[in-house]
Amino acid sequence: MSNSLLSGKVVTMSSREIAELVQSKHSDVKRSAERLAVGGILSAPLAHTPYFHEQNGQEYQEYWFNKRDSLVLVARLSPEFTAAVVDRWQELESKSQLPQSLPEALRLAADLADEKLALESQLALAAPKVEFVDQYVMAKGSMGFRAVCKLLHAKEPEFRMFLLEKDIVYRLEGQLTPKANHLEVGRFEVKTGTNPNSQHAFRQARFTAKGVEWVAGLWAGYLRQKQENAA
Numbered sequence: 001m002s003n004s005l006l007s008g009k010v011v012t013m014s015s016r017e018i019a020e021l022v023q024s025k026h027s028d029v030k031r032s033a034e035r036l037a038v039g040g041i042l043s044a045p046l047a048h049t050p051y052f053h054e055q056n057g058q059e060y061q062e063y064w065f066n067k068r069d070s071l072v073l074v075a076r077l078s079p080e081f082t083a084a085v086v087d088r089w090q091e092l093e094s095k096s097q098l099p100q101s102l103p104e105a106l107r108l109a110a111d112l113a114d115e116k117l118a119l120e121s122q123l124a125l126a127a128p129k130v131e132f133v134d135q136y137v138m139a140k141g142s143m144g145f146r147a148v149c150k151l152l153h154a155k156e157p158e159f160r161m162f163l164l165e166k167d168i169v170y171r172l173e174g175q176l177t178p179k180a181n182h183l184e185v186g187r188f189e190v191k192t193g194t195n196p197n198s199q200h201a202f203r204q205a206r207f208t209a210k211g212v213e214w215v216a217g218l219w220a221g222y223l224r225q226k227q228e229n230a231a
Contacts, residue, residue: 013067018073018074018077022077022081023078026060030063032076033046033065034217036069036072044066071085145176163176187210188206190203191204
């Protein structure tokens with residue numbers, strides 16, 4: 001069954017098909033997409049639909065991308081497979097633009113060739129920014145609540161309520177404190193010490209790089225649900 005969606009003139013490609021084309025794990029494709037979404041590189045919010053795995057029958061989610069975002073994602077995952085994905089896009093779009101005459105067919109072929117060159121040029125320009133976002137998320141040290149809000153472009157009161165409602169943190173002596181299960185899997189770390197000015201002991205929970213990546217995916221899902229409810 002095809003993992004591409006054709007509706008009139010609008011064509012999208014799923015994270016599962018991208019995983020097949022670039023020979024990567026579907027989970028790795030989704031994780032990279034979430035990082036790029038957090039970095040503001042993708043042009044559209046991550047849309048998703050459920051599907052049932054052919055082998056275990058379990059329900060999972062897959063993302064859907066427009067052409068530009070799918071190519072940026074491939075540039076991040078496996079640049080050597082960019083040509084294969086561009087060719088696949090040309091195949092999909094040619095089905096939605098079937099020419100009615102020989103001149104139209106020749107014009108379509110020329111347009112697709114020009115577009116392929118333009119896309120390859122855009123990908124070359126986007127590559128440094130893609131690499132920066134990936135390195136930022138993976139290499140940066142732990143981050144406090146406000147820094148994560150800034151990274152996710154989230155309003156502090158809304159993000160605080162999100163963490164509380166998702167049972168990720170709880171209030172302890174007026175401070176947000178991560179639940180033990182999230183500490184155990186390395187999504188947070190707790191810094192302790194003494195304020196050199198007041199000599200008061202302090203305790204601060206911070207997101208690890210792993211935690212930032214994880215909560216970014218949850219936040220993206222929350223925003224999608226919020227958008228769907230408002231529609």
